[in-house]
Amino acid sequence: MTADSVIQPVLSGGMSYCKFLSANDTGATGGHQSGILISKAALEILFEPSVLSEHIFKRTAIITWQDDFDTQSCFTWYSSKNELRITRLGRNFPYLRPEMTGALFVLVKKSDNEYGGYILEAEEDIDAFLDAFGMTPADTNRLIDTGNVSPQVHEDIAIREYISGLAVGFPDSHEMSAAARRICDAVYDRQGYIITNPDAKLLEWTRTEYNLFKALEHDRYGGIIRQGFSSTDEFIQTANQVLNRRKVRAGKSLEHHLSVIFDANNLPYSSQARTEGNKRPDFIFPSESAYHDMLFPVSRIIILAAKTTCKDRWRQILNEADRLKGRTKYLCTLQPGISSEQLNEMESEKVQLIVPREYIPLYPPGKRAGIWTLKKFVAYVKELES
Numbered sequence: 001m002t003a004d005s006v007i008q009p010v011l012s013g014g015m016s017y018c019k020f021l022s023a024n025d026t027g028a029t030g031g032h033q034s035g036i037l038i039s040k041a042a043l044e045i046l047f048e049p050s051v052l053s054e055h056i057f058k059r060t061a062i063i064t065w066q067d068d069f070d071t072q073s074c075f076t077w078y079s080s081k082n083e084l085r086i087t088r089l090g091r092n093f094p095y096l097r098p099e100m101t102g103a104l105f106v107l108v109k110k111s112d113n114e115y116g117g118y119i120l121e122a123e124e125d126i127d128a129f130l131d132a133f134g135m136t137p138a139d140t141n142r143l144i145d146t147g148n149v150s151p152q153v154h155e156d157i158a159i160r161e162y163i164s165g166l167a168v169g170f171p172d173s174h175e176m177s178a179a180a181r182r183i184c185d186a187v188y189d190r191q192g193y194i195i196t197n198p199d200a201k202l203l204e205w206t207r208t209e210y211n212l213f214k215a216l217e218h219d220r221y222g223g224i225i226r227q228g229f230s231s232t233d234e235f236i237q238t239a240n241q242v243l244n245r246r247k248v249r250a251g252k253s254l255e256h257h258l259s260v261i262f263d264a265n266n267l268p269y270s271s272q273a274r275t276e277g278n279k280r281p282d283f284i285f286p287s288e289s290a291y292h293d294m295l296f297p298v299s300r301i302i303i304l305a306a307k308t309t310c311k312d313r314w315r316q317i318l319n320e321a322d323r324l325k326g327r328t329k330y331l332c333t334l335q336p337g338i339s340s341e342q343l344n345e346m347e348s349e350k351v352q353l354i355v356p357r358e359y360i361p362l363y364p365p366g367k368r369a370g371i372w373t374l375k376k377f378v379a380y381v382k383e384l385e386s
Helices: 003-012 040-046 049-053 123-132 151-164 173-188 198-227 232-264 288-292 340-348 357-362 365-370 374-385
Strands: 015-020 036-038 056-065 069-078 083-087 104-111 114-120 283-285 302-307 329-333 351-354
Touching: 003 104, 003 114, 003 123, 003 151, 015 036, 015 040, 036 040, 040 049, 040 069, 040 083, 104 123, 114 123, 151 173, 151 198, 173 198, 173 232, 198 232, 198 357, 198 374, 232 283, 232 302, 232 374, 283 288, 283 374, 302 374, 329 374, 340 351, 340 365, 351 374
Parallel strands: 056 114, 302 329, 329 351
Antiparallel strands: 015 104, 036 083, 056 069, 069 083, 104 114, 283 302
């Protein structure tokens, strides 16, 4: 059992408890203790508080162990001993052997009479589980406070759930970006940023998509890489598949996320529209038809290029729209900083750079004031179209 496969049931369960199995629990002391001793601090996961008035109180429940097999077990409260115990685990129960001393036992309440029981043995899994809930070993032997779980843990779990439900090896870039937005918005609950802080929202989506894609690559290629390659050609073929897929995803991801931001802000636009010949700017505001309408004022037409990196590629946008020769063209990028010399060249070619606000401090100090944020661009288009 891995930490990941136990964290999710704890988060989705009603109440959970964990403890390290003691020598008395596992029989390592040579005694005849029966079952697993549970701290009184975790009374409510087994019983209603009213049982404290009883001398001995017992009830049965089904425990599914390691998502594999069930036991019809007994929960017992002994007032004379002031202790709680789980018994009736079965004659051949595999997890109460002396060598299991020190393993982490996790109990998850699924309903009044159904529980999940998990045993983590590997040190790295135990550490990962405790870290996920902000616990130290001293914080065990009590109910687990799931309020300490970091958003990153929730994101990791959501990503694993998404990957496990995929019916294809790799979804296309549109679906990958959409899945990242769904996961990000569900975990971080900052959907309002799409209007109030589109710069932060764009980076949140982008980072989640990167984490999703990285996890999917590991899932799809991890086993292949671990088992090795029979030839250099096989290695190169696999490496090229990985690199080409990365390039395709990165190239379209920014466009997909920007489209959703523009839609949410009610900006009229056409994406991948044709201007002249085979020229296709990433975005034309307000529309492709407006661009080709010679009566539509050219002062109200904007083209925007979306390039994840632009250090050596920004000149590609200069000739994407003949009607806008000599006018400002806009370039949105996730490039974390470029040189003053290149920024000077952009200025001379009337290219307005647009960068998420978080990245502007990474640019040369003397050039930061001239760089637009995404929020400023959205406001500019709104004002122009109104």
